[in-house]
Amino acid sequence: MISLLGIERVFLVGDQPVRALRGIDLEIGAGEYVSLMGPSGSGKSTLLNIVGLLDRASAGSYRLDGLDVTALSDEQQARVRREKIGFVFQFFHLIARLSAQHNVELPMLLAGIPAAERTRRSDDLLRRYGLAERAHHKPEQLSGGQRQRVAIARATVMRPPVLLADEPTGNLDRASGQEVVRILEDLHGAGTTLIVVTHDPDLGARAPRRLRMVDGRIEQDLRG
Amino acid sequence: MRWHDATRFAWGGLRGFRSRALLMVLSMAIGVGAVVVLTALGEGARGYVVNQFSALGTNLLIVFPGRTETGGTGTGMLVGQTPRDLTLEDALALTRAPGIAAVAPLTIGTALMTYGGRSRETIVLGTSWHWKDIRGVEMQSGSFLPAGDARAATPVCVIGRTVRDELFGSEVAVGRQVRIGDRRYRVIGVMTPHGESLGFNMDEVVIVPVAAAQALFDISTLLRILVEARSRSDIPRAKAQAEAILQERHDGERDVTVVTQDAVLETFDRILRALTLAVGGIAGISLAVSGILVMNVMLIAVSQRRQEIGLLKAVGATRAQIRVLFLIEALLLAMLGAAAGLALGLAGSALIRRLYPALPAYAPSWAIAAALLTAALTAIVFTLLPARRAARLDPVLALSRR
Numbered sequence: 001m002i003s004l005l006g007i008e009r010v011f012l013v014g015d016q017p018v019r020a021l022r023g024i025d026l027e028i029g030a031g032e033y034v035s036l037m038g039p040s041g042s043g044k045s046t047l048l049n050i051v052g053l054l055d056r057a058s059a060g061s062y063r064l065d066g067l068d069v070t071a072l073s074d075e076q077q078a079r080v081r082r083e084k085i086g087f088v089f090q091f092f093h094l095i096a097r098l099s100a101q102h103n104v105e106l107p108m109l110l111a112g113i114p115a116a117e118r119t120r121r122s123d124d125l126l127r128r129y130g131l132a133e134r135a136h137h138k139p140e141q142l143s144g145g146q147r148q149r150v151a152i153a154r155a156t157v158m159r160p161p162v163l164l165a166d167e168p169t170g171n172l173d174r175a176s177g178q179e180v181v182r183i184l185e186d187l188h189g190a191g192t193t194l195i196v197v198t199h200d201p202d203l204g205a206r207a208p209r210r211l212r213m214v215d216g217r218i219e220q221d222l223r224g
Numbered sequence: 225m226r227w228h229d230a231t232r233f234a235w236g237g238l239r240g241f242r243s244r245a246l247l248m249v250l251s252m253a254i255g256v257g258a259v260v261v262l263t264a265l266g267e268g269a270r271g272y273v274v275n276q277f278s279a280l281g282t283n284l285l286i287v288f289p290g291r292t293e294t295g296g297t298g299t300g301m302l303v304g305q306t307p308r309d310l311t312l313e314d315a316l317a318l319t320r321a322p323g324i325a326a327v328a329p330l331t332i333g334t335a336l337m338t339y340g341g342r343s344r345e346t347i348v349l350g351t352s353w354h355w356k357d358i359r360g361v362e363m364q365s366g367s368f369l370p371a372g373d374a375r376a377a378t379p380v381c382v383i384g385r386t387v388r389d390e391l392f393g394s395e396v397a398v399g400r401q402v403r404i405g406d407r408r409y410r411v412i413g414v415m416t417p418h419g420e421s422l423g424f425n426m427d428e429v430v431i432v433p434v435a436a437a438q439a440l441f442d443i444s445t446l447l448r449i450l451v452e453a454r455s456r457s458d459i460p461r462a463k464a465q466a467e468a469i470l471q472e473r474h475d476g477e478r479d480v481t482v483v484t485q486d487a488v489l490e491t492f493d494r495i496l497r498a499l500t501l502a503v504g505g506i507a508g509i510s511l512a513v514s515g516i517l518v519m520n521v522m523l524i525a526v527s528q529r530r531q532e533i534g535l536l537k538a539v540g541a542t543r544a545q546i547r548v549l550f551l552i553e554a555l556l557l558a559m560l561g562a563a564a565g566l567a568l569g570l571a572g573s574a575l576i577r578r579l580y581p582a583l584p585a586y587a588p589s590w591a592i593a594a595a596l597l598t599a600a601l602t603a604i605v606f607t608l609l610p611a612r613r614a615a616r617l618d619p620v621l622a623l624s625r626r
């Protein structure tokens with residue numbers, strides 16, 4: 001369902017071109033659980049951003065469910081981001097002035113879902129992730145692990161088939177990290193395609209399919 | 225995205241940056257307030273003039289010597305040779321016209337008025353008993369000039385309240401002999417205080433029969449002839465008849481001007497309306513200029529909230545939605561500012577009315593509407609660029625901690 005062919009990403013630093021991705025060919029099927037590892041600066045985040053439509057490839061083609069998403073308009077791309085992809089960041093990126101519940105509801109608000117339905121769905125998710133008592137707290141009143149669970153709730157509230165996580169445990173202690181991993185793996189168990197970028201070998205090893213990037217290329221693609 | 229949700233979200237954004245929001249609200253409030261107060265002042269001046277004219281009597285026409293350009297209502301711009309003066313005979317001739325109800329000749333001068341040891345430089349109006357009805361004069365005591373032939377120089381006078389107070393103090397004025405210039409007159413009446421009307425304060429004048437005034441000042445001319453038409457609809461007819469009669473009396477020369485009160489009023493009305501529009505416009509421009517401030521504030525808002533914008537995009541906001549959110553924010557600020565400005569302006573106008581009760585200083589509704597519209601439009605126009613910049617932010621860059 002995710003199909004990348006000859007993906008290049010070139011950044012201009014000053015007038016110096018930096019080739020962050022060099023010809024990535026990658027197929028990821030629906031419902032797969034993939035970990036993406038590699039040294040710092042190898043292009044993991046860049047690749048994930050392109051898959052998540054937060055960034056555009058300089059060259060190559062990207063098909064999602066058979067649809068050539070690089071050719072879509074801004075409006076259509078936003079729709080894909082909203083409905084097909086959930087993104088979990090290392091630094092959570094919650095909106096500080098919104099309560100946990102309102103952060104979770106944000107994608108539904110943009111999608112024009114009525115308030116009653118939004119509350120129902122966000123209540124449900126917050127309860128499921130053990131945050132029922134925290135619904136009306138601001139992010140600054142939450143621990144790192146709680147924040148990341150709010151962020152996961154936000155990423156999944158539209159029930160996207162694909163969930164992308166860029167170092168989701170990178171800023172968490174061991175216990176909170178394990179809780180987050182459990183939630184992500186539960187989602188995968190329920191059918192979500194999961195791609196996790198990580199520096200943690202233990203976490204990376206849990207995935208049935210393990211990719212290793214070096215210097216803008218996929219060096220290793222291990223299964224089983 | 226629903227409007228209601230978008231508005232609430234934008235409102236939350238504003239509350240996060242209070243001092244910034246306050247600055248914008250203040251600049252808008254001052255602009256809108258200025259428009260309201262200044263136009264209220266202009267309208268007040270207009271209302272004042274209109275009231276002054278209305279106090280003159282409603283079916284009034286004024287005849288004065290000299291011919292002005294067609295349509296003009298001033299006394300200037302003589303055409304052709306020096307005009308013939310208006311005489312008392314001219315005034316009496318006008319009473320013949322069927323459309324005319326009453327005629328009051330008018331001549332004016334100043335003279336020293338003395339009673340006992342006290343004296344006072346006083347404006348002397350020479351007219352006839354018709355003046356009372358035409359000008360709506362009311363008597364506090366005694367009576368007005370006697371009815372009868374206007375050519376009779378009866379030595380009697382009617383005085384205003386201030387004149388009475390200054391010359392007679394607590395004494396009874398009616399029946400006393402006073403000197404005006406070098407002649408003696410008997411006071412036969414005191415007028416009820418009337419205040420300012422068409423240039424002079426009626427409380428500070430003395431009124432004598434027109435023939436007496438002409439003798440006093442040694443003239444045979446009139447300054448004006450006041451004519452009252454039989455009814456409002458008779459005004460055009462009365463005007464034509466007066467013109468025809470005087471043309472005939474002046475050897476076929478059309479050397480007088482007859483203005484109706486409506487025409488005078490209309491001119492003042494036009495001038496003052498234009499003035500109101502002008503000051504309102506200037507205040508409006510200053511309001512629009514506050515848009516520069518709006519733009520700067522919104523640009524700062526965009527750069528302060530890069531992360532939030534990037535996040536919104538990551539969870540599915542379109543560029544259009546980001547633009548709308550910022551525009552709503554600006555519009556909310558403008559509305560708050562406009563509401564505060566409106567309150568400020570209305571309070572200011574009320575204060576003016578309190579300080580100067582003669583000025584009906586109410587801001588016209590068109591000015592209020594225009595001020596609110598300008599505030600909203602300014603906010604929107606000057607937020608277009610910042611909103612566009614926000615919408616084009618690259619989500620990856622906005623979210624990165626670099």
Ligand SMILES: Nc1ncnc2c1ncn2[C@@H]1O[C@H](COP(=O)(O)OP(=O)(O)OP(=O)(O)O)[C@@H](O)[C@H]1O
Nearest residue numbers: 011012013018020039040041042043044045046047
């Ligand atoms: N916006 C950018 N402008 C210029 N260069 C960039 C930009 N984003 C990434 N790069 C470069 O692209 C390369 C890949 O970066 P990327 O962030 O994808 O690495 P990464 O594998 O995620 O590293 P890390 O493990 O440290 O997060 C790096 O050399 C980085 O400097």
Ligand SMILES: [Mg+2]
Nearest residue numbers: 044045046166
């Ligand atoms: Mg990275």
